[in-house]
Amino acid sequence: MHEMSLTEKIYRLVLTEAKAHGAERVTKITISIGELSGVAADSVEFYFRMLAKGTMAQDAILEFNRVSARLFCIYCEKEFNKVARDFFCPDCGNLGRLTAKGQECTIESIEVD
Ligand SMILES: [Zn+2]
Structure with a gap:
């Protein structure tokens, strides 16, 4: 399951950033998901809840932004x-x-208190 390792990465990055900013808790995380990334937002949410339980990020709202794919035409x-x-x-x-x-699939922003 690639969402699980991906969510672990997101989770670690969020906590590292939040701590670096002296935050007490993480309130919201905005994540961009490319339409071709194959990442299911539901799975990210699920794993995140599991990982963040009992931590400063446990009540964080996860917001997902779908990013449309860009294609390149070699002729034009x-x-x-x-x-x-x-x-x-x-x-x-x-x-x-x-x-x-x-x-x-990247973190767009992290909001903390
Ligand atoms: Zn063209």
């Missing part, structure tokens, strides 16, 4: 947003190549 040499299940360039109709955007 430009990036475009993937629409629905369509991977084709809106200008020339050729198949776009995947870029890093849309495959990531």
Whole structure:
């Protein structure tokens, strides 16, 4: 399960950051999930609750932002947003190549008290 190790990483990073800022508790964590990352927000939430139980982050709200995939057309040499299940360039109709955007899963922000 790749969500479990991912959530552990998020959890550790959040606690490290919160402590570094002298926080008493973590109130909210915003996480970006690329649409092609294959990460299920429900699983992240589930593992996070398990890990954070009894810690300063146990009541933190997890907010997930879906990030649409960006594709790159080698013919037009430009990036475009993937629409629905369509991977084709809106200008020339050729198949776009995947870029890093849309495959990531990163912490966007951490709010603490
Ligand atoms: Zn094109």
